């Protein structure tokens with residue numbers, strides 16, 4: 135019997151994935167013909183962003199090469215646009231004059247980018263970002279022109295903007311909304327993203343409606359409806375997509391926004407199906423590949439005559455593919471009536487996490503700065519598991535009660551045909567097969583074997599969990615990862631190179647170590663600044679612009695754009711004179727709130743940025759470093775001075791420690807406490823360094839943390855005298871400074887390197903004295919930053935009022 139004829143219009147990711155699956159489950163069922171408008175075999179459209187950014191090459195993004203079509207006996211007509219479907223005769227005809235009969239027909243025509251119908255939109259230099267041709271046009275333009283404007287601050291617009299920056303263009307992004315990625319992020323995450331991208335060099339024009347494109351033949355600028363305009367040599371429109379429905383409509387198939395399909399991807403006409411961005415299921419036309427692959431899998435089964443439950447719609451997750459920025463969004467992330475959310479925000483680490491709960495179930499999530507929980511949260515959203523009573527733990531990562539919420543539990547519970555890598559349609563079964571049958575034992579090997587994790591990278595944690603699940607932790611090969619996406623060099627290699635080659639600026643490090651992003655990113659720039667300062671306290675000049683906003687401004691920015699001011703109050707002991715001055719300043723500058731902090735200091739909240747230098751001058755007290763990766767506070771109890779249980783003078787010990795180690799840059803913030811007896815009223819056992827007085831001496835505890843990851847400090851040792859407390863503290867801090875990763879709290883560091891190794895390192899008096907010498911040298915070079923700014927006209931003038939965008 136003759137084989138049935140299957141014809142597909144559209145040679146893109148969704149359609150070809152459906153054919154691949156069909157060939158797997160029903161290899162000899164059909165004679166297959168595919169028409170594709172583009173002159174290429176099927177390629178990974180997702181990776182165009184990486185090609186533009188210079189992280190991939192065109193040759194690397196082909197998904198099915200010409201050979202694949204031949205091997206599978208597929209008649210491929212590239213460069214042919216199907217212009218007609220005759221549903222009576224069951225034929226399709228292309229603009230190249232080819233007519234092919236079909237028994238079954240798949241429409242996988244995808245989408246077209248929406249081009250704003252602005253006057254001047256037909257000028258040279260106005261393009262979209264959708265295919266290889268657009269990508270090539272941008273690369274060519276960057277060789278001749280300087281100023282690029284991207285209209286649209288969504289996923290595509292920002293990925294285009296990052297690529298154009300990498301091509302050394304000056305890039306402005308024009309967005310109609312107040313918030314970038316408003317379809318994927320809440321305002322908080324959006325503002326964090328904006329700040330980060332500004333640091334990378336993008337300029338933003340928000341809440342701007344474009345009116346017309348200026349220029350003669352080639353674009354010269356963009357005018358807005360508010361009368362302002364900006365210059366442009368290239369305009370990229372990234373304002374959304376429209377499903378390609380014209381062909382379907384022309385032959386009487388029901389279309390709405392997309393081609394209307396039922397759960398089996400059948401259109402309103404018999405023997406005609408649709409998958410991909412052109413299809414509309416239950417009122418939704420998807421614009422991400424994961425749901426399109428799910429649709430393809432259902433249609434493949436349908437065409438193979440295999441029973442299927444049908445397609446039920448998808449919850450989607452997205453990850454922005456911009457190096458140095460981690461952004462994840464999934465499900466219904468906006469606060470709505472009936473939802474409640476759990477949020478964690480850490481301005482110092484630049485991390486924000488939000489989980490939205492409705493009726494006891496996780497329905498949406500937004501992550502910024504740390505997206506490692508993305509897969510776990512996405513799985514919870516998809517499974518609709520009841521999390522009542524565990525809402526907070528979900529965000530903090532550890533759910534008690536044996537629920538399947540650790541990464542390894544999640545992958546263990548997945549079915550073999552569940553998709554792990556949405557971008558590349560790779561299932562758990564495919565990955566387990568690659569591990570068991572092809573011997574893959576690292577994420578990179580799995581990437582090479584299956585393409586899982588090769589596109590947006592969002593599935594990397596799940597792939598890693600699968601490896602651990604199948605091979606056990608010992609069986610997994612650890613693969614070298616750099617400190618950020620800009621480099622493959624580890625922290626230790628970088629520090630070693632800084633020492634060996636006497637590198638003293640971040641630019642030099644990036645040059646010498648061949649950074650793939652010459653400007654660096656928000657992860658590596660502050661880290662390099664720290665490592666350089668730690669190795670060369672004298673030679674390295676602090677790179678203020680590399681520091682986070684709070685460190686640059688020496689105050690903590692608050693959610694309304696004002697700042698908080700915390701003066702140094704050594705050991706938490708103040709005087710009536712200091713209190714009087716603080717009160718006077720609070721009155722003079724209308725400070726809306728004065729509050730005691732958890733570390734026994736006074737916080738003046740709500741100070742305008744432009745008032746900061748004057749407030750510091752009037753206070754005439756040193757900076758309390760409440761904003762920095764430095765010694766924050768030494769909390770003390772009253773100790774033997776007043777307390778009847780006190781065995782030592784904890785107050786004086788605290789003051790001495792604070793006076794000695796203030797202003798020292800450390801990998802992450804450092805908090806200390808001194809208690810006058812083991813009753814431990816100053817909570818010394820949840821501090822980075824805790825001191826507890828005992829009869830005839832002191833105990834030193836290290837690695838404690840009372841924040842999001844609660845950790846009890848561990849005993850480093852016992853000493854007899856106050857001088858020894860200072861000596862051991864100095865040696866411990868310097869050892870942490872020299873071996874800690876930038877951003878790593880001592881609680882994480884102690885866990886990573888092990889308490890025993892720290893004890894061993896500090897055991898020798900000789901090593902301790904060398905460490906103390908180095909820390910003393912560094913301390914001798916520190917100055918009070920508030921004083922510096924008060925005294926420097928140039929620095930003073932940087933404290934201008936915030937712009938609307940900064941707020």
Ligand SMILES: Cc1cc2nc3c(=O)[nH]c(=O)nc-3n(C[C@H](O)[C@H](O)[C@H](O)COP(=O)(O)OP(=O)(O)OC[C@H]3O[C@@H](n4cnc5c(N)ncnc54)[C@H](O)[C@@H]3O)c2cc1C
Pocket residue numbers: 143144145146147148149169170171172179180181182183214215216217242243244245263264265290378381409410411412420421422423424426453455557589590
């Ligand atoms: C730069 C970029 C980055 C992206 N990044 C991501 C990402 O990180 N994650 C994610 O999930 N998604 C991403 N996407 C979206 C993703 O690429 C699309 O969802 C996916 O490619 C859609 O697949 P499709 O097969 O439905 O459509 P398409 O890939 O558009 O394929 C349809 C094909 O049909 C052809 N065609 C149309 N009409 C005809 C006709 N009449 N005759 C012949 N051929 C025709 C088209 O030319 C096209 O080649 C990105 C998109 C872009 C542009």
Ligand SMILES: NC(=O)c1ccc[n+]([C@@H]2O[C@H](COP(=O)([O-])OP(=O)(O)OC[C@H]3O[C@@H](n4cnc5c(N)ncnc54)[C@H](O)[C@@H]3O)[C@@H](O)[C@H]2O)c1
Pocket residue numbers: 250285286287288289290291293308309310311315316317342343344372373374375420421422452453454455590
């Ligand atoms: N990492 C990823 O997952 C990724 C990357 C690129 C593209 N994509 C997909 O490709 C498709 C296209 O992406 P997109 O970003 O163009 O679409 P989009 O619809 O997601 O975003 C378009 C953005 O443009 C803005 N906009 C609309 N009109 C505007 C105007 N006149 N001026 C300025 N801004 C305007 C909108 O507010 C919106 O935020 C989407 O389906 C997207 O999901 C995904």
Ligand code: SF4
Pocket residue numbers: 771772773774777778779780781784809810811812813814815816
């Ligand atoms: S820790 Fe001991 S000395 Fe200090 S206040 Fe408490 S009981 Fe008194």
Ligand code: FES
Pocket residue numbers: 554555556557558586587588589590591592593594
């Ligand atoms: S989900 Fe994007 S690469 Fe796997």
